[in-house]
Amino acid sequence: MSTDREEPARQRLTRAEAKARTRRLLLDAAARVFARKGFAGASVEEIAESAGFSIGALYSNFGGKEALFLELMAERGLGRVSEAAQTLDRHEAGTGEAAAELGRLLVQVADKDTDFAPLQAEFWLYAVRNPHVLDTMAAALREPRQALEGLIDTWLAERGAPADVPADAVATVVAALFQGLVRLRRVDPDSVPEELFGQALQWLFSGIGAPPAQARPTDQD
Amino acid sequence: MSTDREEPARQRLTRAEAKARTRRLLLDAAARVFARKGFAGASVEEIAESAGFSIGALYSNFGGKEALFLELMAERGLGRVSEAAQTLDRHEAGTGEAAAELGRLLVQVADKDTDFAPLQAEFWLYAVRNPHVLDTMAAALREPRQALEGLIDTWLAERGAPADVPADAVATVVAALFQGLVRLRRVDPDSVPEELFGQALQWLFSGIGAPPAQARPTDQD
């Protein structure tokens, strides 16, 4: 009998697993190609070939180019904010160690994983151009940012910052700064040295802890 | 003789001026369409029609789609950094007024001129994907950033910051922060209130002026 209808796993790979593997390879290839050519500039043929499959396989696993892109976006659209949060969590605030670690994260995202930032930019552009997706992205972004916010809360308390400092605002500033630095570093590495992110955070948190250096204790109202 | 070969300006519009006008209209239309559809997603037909011309007019004025895009990039790729610098220049540092003005700039760029940020993102993506253009962009970016740097220098001196604070690093941080906030605001306006940019700058400059709130006077070495 050449039919092997109950073999638990001949070498590896059940039918469902094979399909899952194909999907995974296609998604990874899509991430590469979308990052390098952009959403509109990428062709399904190039994606399929880059994954080692044909166009047909792509269409049998995804609704089409747009569906593939959206699934990718849902999978890794969070922008690696959680990673940054973990990094921050692992070290004491304002330590040289934390700054060094932050610098490594910047280098990793800006220099090593060269597809990351362009892909995120594509996600952002797609969202901005498709209001429905924009809402989804806003919602998805809130979750990791709140994690960051929690960390910053602790951090601020440690530093004895005034209780009325809004941690969510600080979290937003930190996230925006990181994204901005990554992009600038891609264009002009010399202008964004490794230590700049950590340095900037030290400035920021010092400034939050202490009122303006030049007179004026309260600025509210 | 029906030839009017020396008429200074019949109503308006010499030949050269008419062509210049066409170029201008095409460039403006291109900015709109590239911002809304992306470089690859935009078609020369849509650009031409959006400007009120035909495809032929476009090709008679520009080498093609890419040449048009590059000319646009050279024209307005500086990213409005100079505007920010002027805004900062017009007011005292750390004033409520300056903060308010900065907020207005953020709103203007993020909410009002809705094509601006996406177009800049397209420029950045194109540069990242075309190394030759990337160098050009890095060079173009250095100029306005140095203007910002000069301002910050003065600002720091006013606040009595330590002389060893590198103004170019601060300028980079300010630029990165602004870009990051604009992009975040497009996705989730509630997370980036109008005052946040000014607020963040106040924190930042306070922190630069004063050493870390929690012990440790020098962190160097």
Next chain:
DNA sequence: GTCTATAAACAGATAGAC
């Protein structure tokens, strides 16, 4: 200088073989 018509290449998506 701008327009209309068209050429030539290429895209996304589908149908049927295996």
Next chain:
DNA sequence: GTCTATCTGTTTATAGAC
């Protein structure tokens, strides 16, 4: 489940009329 072949619409770019 994946591949090959193909259909259909669209794209950039050009040639020639006006």
